[in-house]
Amino acid sequence: MKIVVTVKLVPDPNGVKNIDPATKRLVRAGVETVINPYDEYALEAALQLKERVGGDSTVTVFCMSPESLKESLRKALAMGADGAVMLSDAALEGSDVWASAHAMSLALKRIGFDLLVVGGLTDDGSTGAVPGALAEFLGVPCLTNVRKIDIADGKVRVERETDGGYQEVTGALPMLVTTALTIGEPRYPSLKGIMGAKKKPIEMLSVADIGAGDAVGAAASKTELLSFAPPPARGAGKIVTPEDPAAGAATILAFLQEKKLV
Amino acid sequence: MKNVIVYVEQKKGATRKVTFEMLSEARKIADALGGRAVAVVLGSGAAQVAEQIKGYPVDAIQLVEDPAVEQFLLDPIVHYVELAAKNVGPSLILIPNTLSGRDLAGRLLARLNAGVAADVTEIVVTNGRVECVSPKLGGALVTHCVLRAGDYGIATIRPGAFTAAPGGSGAQIERHDVSNATYALAIERDVEEGSGEMALEEAPVVIAGGRGMGGAEPFTSMLKPLADAFGGAVGASRAAADAGWVSYSLQIGQTGKTVSPPLYIAVGISGAIQHKVGMRASGTIVAINKDASAPIAEFADLTVVGDAFAIVPELTKLVTAAKQ
Ligand SMILES: Cc1cc2nc3c(=O)[nH]c(=O)nc-3n(C[C@H](O)[C@H](O)[C@H](O)COP(=O)(O)OP(=O)(O)OC[C@H]3O[C@@H](n4cnc5c(N)ncnc54)[C@H](O)[C@@H]3O)c2cc1C
Ligand SMILES: Nc1ncnc2c1ncn2[C@@H]1O[C@H](COP(=O)(O)O)[C@@H](O)[C@H]1O
Numbered sequence: 203m204k205i206v207v208t209v210k211l212v213p214d215p216n217g218v219k220n221i222d223p224a225t226k227r228l229v230r231a232g233v234e235t236v237i238n239p240y241d242e243y244a245l246e247a248a249l250q251l252k253e254r255v256g257g258d259s260t261v262t263v264f265c266m267s268p269e270s271l272k273e274s275l276r277k278a279l280a281m282g283a284d285g286a287v288m289l290s291d292a293a294l295e296g297s298d299v300w301a302s303a304h305a306m307s308l309a310l311k312r313i314g315f316d317l318l319v320v321g322g323l324t325d326d327g328s329t330g331a332v333p334g335a336l337a338e339f340l341g342v343p344c345l346t347n348v349r350k351i352d353i354a355d356g357k358v359r360v361e362r363e364t365d366g367g368y369q370e371v372t373g374a375l376p377m378l379v380t381t382a383l384t385i386g387e388p389r390y391p392s393l394k395g396i397m398g399a400k401k402k403p404i405e406m407l408s409v410a411d412i413g414a415g416d417a418v419g420a421a422a423s424k425t426e427l428l429s430f431a432p433p434p435a436r437g438a439g440k441i442v443t444p445e446d447p448a449a450g451a452a453t454i455l456a457f458l459q460e461k462k463l464v
Numbered sequence: 465m466k467n468v469i470v471y472v473e474q475k476k477g478a479t480r481k482v483t484f485e486m487l488s489e490a491r492k493i494a495d496a497l498g499g500r501a502v503a504v505v506l507g508s509g510a511a512q513v514a515e516q517i518k519g520y521p522v523d524a525i526q527l528v529e530d531p532a533v534e535q536f537l538l539d540p541i542v543h544y545v546e547l548a549a550k551n552v553g554p555s556l557i558l559i560p561n562t563l564s565g566r567d568l569a570g571r572l573l574a575r576l577n578a579g580v581a582a583d584v585t586e587i588v589v590t591n592g593r594v595e596c597v598s599p600k601l602g603g604a605l606v607t608h609c610v611l612r613a614g615d616y617g618i619a620t621i622r623p624g625a626f627t628a629a630p631g632g633s634g635a636q637i638e639r640h641d642v643s644n645a646t647y648a649l650a651i652e653r654d655v656e657e658g659s660g661e662m663a664l665e666e667a668p669v670v671i672a673g674g675r676g677m678g679g680a681e682p683f684t685s686m687l688k689p690l691a692d693a694f695g696g697a698v699g700a701s702r703a704a705a706d707a708g709w710v711s712y713s714l715q716i717g718q719t720g721k722t723v724s725p726p727l728y729i730a731v732g733i734s735g736a737i738q739h740k741v742g743m744r745a746s747g748t749i750v751a752i753n754k755d756a757s758a759p760i761a762e763f764a765d766l767t768v769v770g771d772a773f774a775i776v777p778e779l780t781k782l783v784t785a786a787k788q
Contacts, residue, residue: 442768
């Protein structure tokens, strides 16, 4: 079974985030680039499936990003992916969700897959719309927010989380799934994995390779980012260390009464 | 993009508050664009929901009572909203920013070749141009983004961002035929755990507990009484849900629910960025935490440093007395 996992490279979620006023893009300098946390869970799910299904199953990581970030993808290889494919091209810059998902789908068609595992959300863009768009462009069924996957005889049986509980759904390969964080904590790369990752292949694709023509980048996008600004500041909060619990409770009550919340 | 379509999420004849908020906003946008505002309600129970939303200022409510909507995963909904879009014509489609709303937005964006603005809290129309405002990067920035002129645009709407205002002369209810399309993904089991989202997202006060609660028991014996004293609901951090102390349907944050009640009290929650994005927009934030240097103290309006197990029961008594 050929499993492909989409992985986005994002600025460290816990790092300070700045935007360049000229380009309206994230300033990457000085902020570590990491694998989007959600995608590490997707990769973990793929690696577990590979171990369970066995045979000649493979896990390939796919990423669309500037080539300069290539080395940040090694962690995925160190965790156990067999290889990686990276779609990089200056023409992709400024792509919105439509343009990104469209280009990614062309690359993924070329790579080919039985199961495509996608993260639930990106930490930097957070639209969560990429998985659904990919499934449509690729013409495969889409099972999102999955916490358990079983595969037998080409049938995929999943348990997926919903807003208020969970559902059990079965579908056929090829298919796209997105993973919930409850799928299992991502593994740490082992020393052997880290050493081995250096030798694993990262194949590069360009816009010409996927035949995307002009349907890429800012020009093909359906949205345009006008501006961004920090939100209106909240007034600085008070920090109170009360003498005893009753005084603490009284402080809260007085504060809420002043705000007419009680 | 001239008209506005509101996708109405419903389950068993019940819908969420965000529906009413979107219907009210849809009228304003449609008027600014010079088009119609149309609501789409799908599934068994759709007729019941149409009755509830009739008093809101849209021109028409399209109704398809197809049980396939509950029997199959999302595909029938994608199908019917696409049909509605083609039927209404070039339009801005409003979808709630919920788990299934995001899935729907992604699917439609490919089918309709539309742009999408996510987690929108404000929409400004000037000379036919639709501009969407969304907080990004955990609320660290607010972006303004234009949905380029084209046939369709999609905005996923943050619950609580718009104001619900009934009015208008009453919408026409249009029943549409059930399609003979077939769908691949049958839902074999659909399990509801707890009362879940509605209560939490709509509660005027949320009392959220974190790892500091140390177990399941304080959620029911300590936080619930405080929530009851306020007439609010109990929520949780991911750490508490991961530990199995509460169901995931109570989790607030990036991978859980987004809430913005007038009052949010975080009890034994450190305020990690992934938690913050789900509650930052709350009116007033109060934290009770042992640690004065917890990140939550940086954005709470009031942080009381101390042991929650001692403070919360006292606070419950005071609030109960004050309310009498
Ligand atoms: C991809 C990803 C997505 C995530 N999504 C979410 C999400 O949606 N929601 C979410 O909440 N988290 C999410 N997280 C997890 C998040 O990073 C934090 O780990 C989590 O929010 C921590 O929960 P906590 O504040 O309850 O626990 P902790 O960080 O352990 O904090 C516990 C706090 O309780 C205080 N405390 C302890 N005992 C007491 C006491 N007796 N009285 C008073 N205070 C006490 C401590 O001082 C501490 O500040 C996500 C993480 C990742 C990687
Ligand atoms: N540039 C990208 N390269 C690889 N995967 C991506 C990219 N953008 C989005 N994805 C995948 O799509 C998921 C959802 O992204 P989003 O819809 O942007 O929140 C992510 O978790 C990734 O798995």
